[in-house]
Amino acid sequence: MDWHLRLLLSLLVVFAAEATTTKHMKDFIRGVESTEAVNPDLQMLDVVKGLRKAAGFETNLIKQYLGDLSDAHDLVSDPSVTSYVNEVINHSLSELGKEKGVVLTLDGSNVALAPMLLGLEAGLQSTVQGLYPLTLTHNLVASFLHHVHNEKNTLSFGTKGFWDSISSPKVYTLSDLPSLATDALIIGGIDGFILGSEVSTSNHRERSLSDLLKSYYSHQPDAAGLDASPRLISQKRRMNFKKLVSFSLLKSQMVQALTVRPNLNETERKRLDDVINEGFDQFVHVYAVCPNIISRSQWGAAAFIGSPSYLSLPVPYLFIHHTYQPSKPCTTFDQCASDMRSMQRYHQQTNGWSDIGYSFVAGSDGNLYEGRGWNWVGAHTYGYNSKGYGVSFIGDYTSTLPIKSAMDMVRYDFTSCAVNGGGLSSSYSLYGHRQATSTDCPGNSFYREIQTWEHYQSYLP
Template sequence: MMTWGVFGILLGLLLWPEPGRASLPLNMESVIQALTELEQEAPATEARHTAPAWLLSVQDAGHRNPLRGFLLEAPEFKAAAREPRPLSPELLSFVEEVTRHDVRDGQEYGVVLAPDGSTVAVEPLLVGLEAGLRGRRAVNLTLDSYAAASWGAGASFPADQAESPNTMDSLLVATLAGDLGLTFLQDPQIPSQPGLGTEGCWDELSFPRNFTLLDPKPSALTMAFLNGALDGILLGDYLSRNPEPRLPLSDLLGQYYGAGVAGDPGLRSNFRRQNGATLALAPTLARQVLGALVLLQALEPAHPQLQNMSQEQLAQVATHATEEFTEAFLGCPAIHPRCRWGAAPYRGHPKPLQLPLGFLYVHHTYVPAPACTDFAHCAADMRSMQRFHQDTRGWDDIGYSFVVGSDGYVYEGRGWHWVGAHTLGHNSRGFGVAFVGNYTAALPTEAALRALRDQLPACALRAGLLRADYELLGHRQLVSTDCPGDALFGLLRTWPRFAATVRRRTARRSSRRRNRAHPSRSIPPTADLQ
């Protein structure tokens, strides 16, 4: 049976340790290990009363989140916290390190590496789980509810109240909406909040300990925070819809960050954006962000960012924040940066692209032929292709701009800014994107197709990387090759951006036989970028 003490202890241990204090790797497996030990040690009847006390009293006053306190506390849980159930010193140190999210001096703290290759902030994940166990609630925005200062002031969350501007969804506000509103409230004049969804690199993947952000001045809404918030929303919603007896948390997280909850491969961390989009639709989320700001204004009248702000001004902030989140995060594919899949350094000096570009060139890798369906295999395929391109073909780097796996992720090759080696004679005119696998007779998964058809170009258009009149072409339309395979090319011809008529440039020394041996063998070492 689910033990409530797990959350209180994990969320309550917020004393910030010195970096490097814990000796366990900062990965999701260590979180699950801590949960397993807590579940074994804490009797359910006793833990149910001690957990909220830890949530309310153990957090240091400077870090305590008033919105979460309002939504998750109840009067009966305001007694002083009891001593936590014993954890091993190693696990206790780990829990102290990961249960408070922070960004300082280009480093991100309170994050862990998940098996799908993503980085997840633990704090919003645990808050979402706690909110889900308490039941997803619709909290009324009334003076009576302010005075009550208790999450219990709202009724159970019914579907027909989701659109009401006078109620807040306890799950969405506690995990995401409040932080989203406050972040964009910092400077509402900035058209696009800098650092939204900033990625980072671990010092090593086998034993991660330090996480450095790629943007030296990110906002608190990093990729890891947004991942953790979405995971908390999805799992909190799942818990609120599934009555007891529930899975132990350790089992639930093991499934979600593994093959899928209750055997459903669609309900796992790999597809958090697609699933999250159904629970955080823009109109609903904008109302939740506005509600969070209005509530915080009432709870903290002296809040420096909210003083003298009208509801109309707050509504503008909520609308802008929601647009940025839904378009720049939910609407984009999840892209693993080069450091995540273990890319070797670029050899030589990369040639910058003259952006925006007018084309997307579609490839299949052919070799590796099987689709990669998990991070370990996709990352290994990326390293294998890079070794072939660098060591055998003599190129400076992997040739593709991006590679799409069947695990729900896009993998960064040369990326948005550097000329690739993917379509001889055209490398500087478009981005080369390859699907891992042989698609002569079969098609990629729908999730993989959606990433290239809808998400990747939409994000590139929004960022000014693609021209508004961009066209999509198959590799075979420009180079003598079977790529991207008969089945995939047949599907591409039905897509709206497909260009049926192009001026063909024949690649030197290219042949169908050579391309079948490897996806990029139609590109000789004298390709454009060399």
């Protein structure tokens, strides 16, 4: 047997054995690397188109902007590999709320591969006019339209989900009413828009696909966190998206796409206009104003013990904490999620509380972690739990500060998100935990810092 063929077969066997075990981005990248190893002369565009051909992923919309696949290379022939590629690229939702075509990334994001690869292909083909419809416009339009006809049983967009296992993800299940444009599909679209924009105007197209995906999705911050990290990484998705996208153009394309929709009566048309305006504003709020919020189901929270109490919104106060223990800042999703579970166990099992006490927790990985969340009374600041949010930073900040990106995430992004979303009063007052009770929290160094923040008040009534 020719050694090239033996190498190909061995790589395919390894890929099939390893990649089909979990739905993680690193498995997909490993498969791409295997393909590139036996096709060393192929350019990134050839590999992207070949993967799409292997998955049989071709629609009229795709043909309109990217052409057909008649010139695409046959990259894989092993049935198990073809099956895996088909499963992870083709996006679908089942009636039981299972979402396929989604992978978990190292930063904790859930990414639908289809819109990411389509955006990348559009950029590589210099088909920039296809970036919006292939990554975001079409999916949002379909989701809004579907919601108009099924308002009681769907969300307009952005349904999140959770994996059966964070360490070994295989099945992804929606955690709320379905939407055609799920959170994973939107995140994949945003990544496709970013990467497509990047390769269309730079020398990134000379790189291999696996190298580009690895540098974007597999970056591991060091002790300095995101402050010392490169620009083009998934942890900086929202920052890059806001710099690249034209929200006015995105909305105008959506409106234009919906004006040609037939079979809508006057009432449905009026409702659709309302859904577009409300939904688009909410889309901008969630994916451009707010930080990336890791839901309880995403970090693996245990159930609330008992019955939670509602907050009366908007709350007037925001209290800043540090966890003290864990004392070390977390710089990766895995570490931060583990810290969240550890704190929740301590609060529930040792303190005897119903749940983790904080409303939200800031990691040094670029994520904000949902604790009690927007609507429920916490256990963070004695005497003020029903009057404010408690946001804690993972780490001990007695003699040092959180990284700048984590502080900015709370100081600017979280507060804007909370005020715009109606959770926090626009005239809110900000305090350190020590101002409400006898404690050193949030640490001497950090307390000095927050005294320079907007809305800080020295007097707590």
